[in-house]
Amino acid sequence: MNHGIAIGKVSQASGVKVTTVRFYEQIGLLAAPPRTDGGRRTYDRKDIERLTFIRHSRELGFEIDQIRTLLELQDRPDQSCADADTIAKARLVEVKAKIASLTALQAELERMVDGCSHGRVESCRVIEILADHGKCKHHLHDA
Amino acid sequence: MNHGIAIGKVSQASGVKVTTVRFYEQIGLLAAPPRTDGGRRTYDRKDIERLTFIRHSRELGFEIDQIRTLLELQDRPDQSCADADTIAKARLVEVKAKIASLTALQAELERMVDGCSHGRVESCRVIEILADHGKCKHHLHDA
DNA sequence: CGTACATCCTCCAGCGACTATAGGAGCAAG
DNA sequence: CTTGCTCCTATAGTCGCTGGAGGATGTACG
Structure with missing residues (x-):
């Protein structure tokens, strides 16, 4: 046993x-x-x-x-739990940054999808925005 | 040249x-x-x-x-740009899910950090919550 | 006791999307 | 002509696992 x-x-x-x-x-x-x-x-x-x-x-x-x-x-x-606190706080900052970044992303994706008239690629908003970053409203960091 | x-x-x-x-x-x-x-x-x-x-x-x-x-x-x-549209829409769904997940995460990290009384590890809210998932309010998926 | 089957073992390769290093060769300016 | 930057290939490493091959072990049942 x-x-x-x-x-x-x-x-x-x-x-x-x-x-x-x-x-x-x-x-x-x-x-x-x-x-x-x-x-x-x-x-x-x-x-x-x-x-x-x-x-x-x-x-x-x-x-x-x-x-x-x-x-x-x-x-x-x-x-002391100062180290644990520091690590958790750092992670919290990261998470907040990520949320902000993803929210900007979401806005841009929505703009892309909403703008798509479901026609030819020629006039596709999705492809257009991907090709030309200047059409972005937001400056995106790593998402 | x-x-x-x-x-x-x-x-x-x-x-x-x-x-x-x-x-x-x-x-x-x-x-x-x-x-x-x-x-x-x-x-x-x-x-x-x-x-x-x-x-x-x-x-x-x-x-x-x-x-x-x-x-x-x-x-x-x-x-047709239908494929581009599909890909962008799928990504949008992913992004939305990720934001939701990270927001839950943020709440939990804030609870951890706020609860920490900066004393000994013994009574550290951060360590405590990490050790015992039952203390979580939210069920977290992959963040 | 035998046998079937689940669980376990080690080792090694692979994932995605790069990044870094070593050890050279090319090339333009001063 | 030499300095120093850019470029080349090839290979290995990053992170956090995940999967497979091929075999050993443990257990439940007849």
């Missing part, structure tokens, strides 16, 4: 795919767990928590390196 | 990096231009236009394969 949790179970419980769990181990985001005699990885509840933390952080758009820092912070509860 | 435009010039004129211009040639997005005796690529005004079209399309978030289609359409002005 083995008390360890199999990789498939932690995957299900955490919402991180099996292959991705192994990938995280490979890049050192998750410690290599003990193995069964047959060589299978055996996890515990802590690992599920850690993976859930990672998945949620990824959903919030944090990069792996940032998550590495956040995980280190989580491991030292007595430390 | 050589009438061709050097890669550096088309790069500047179109806003596409030199390495990226060569990359586009490699993947067949841009035709291989004639060369000088010394083996250097020589472009013309049409190429600058094409690259500008590509860059603008990329800024609008279109994928390379979609741009391939859009470029083909541009080359045949007598055709």
Whole structure:
């Protein structure tokens, strides 16, 4: 009887795919767990928590390196959380910028689509705007 | 006297990096231009236009394969622009979804940052929310 | 106990859209 | 003629996974 949790179970419980769990181990985001005699990885509840933390952080758009820092912070509860705050704030700034950029994008796409008279390419507003950036109202950054 | 435009010039004129211009040639997005005796690529005004079209399309978030289609359409002005319209509309739907997702994200990040009392990690709202997805108000999809 | 089947293992290649590096060769100005 | 910029090819790396091949292990059932 083995008390360890199999990789498939932690995957299900955490919402991180099996292959991705192994990938995280490979890049050192998750410690290599003990193995069964047959060589299978055996996890515990802590690992599920850690993976859930990672998945949620990824959903919030944090990069792996940032998550590495956040995980280190989580491991030292007595430390100041200034770093976590800084990382989250930086991400918030990014997200706001992205929303602004995408909103400009949306406006331009709508202009393109609305302007299209569904005729020939010759007079297509979509192609026209793509060809001539000068027809853009907004200056777009990376979207 | 050589009438061709050097890669550096088309790069500047179109806003596409030199390495990226060569990359586009490699993947067949841009035709291989004639060369000088010394083996250097020589472009013309049409190429600058094409690259500008590509860059603008990329800024609008279109994928390379979609741009391939859009470029083909541009080359045949007598055709219907229904395809261009479809591609642009699909992109618009994507952009709208992304904005919605990022807005939810923004709300959650703000909740994290606002809740942080700048004390120890132990009681840090940022770490707390990352660890426990149940504390999220919104269900986030890929952001 | 045998066997079928699910799950797991490692290794390696690929995705998209570039970007960067090494190690040269071309070319124009001073 | 030499300096220094631009250009060339070829290859490997980026990020965060994802997929497949080909085999081993674990388990449930008869």
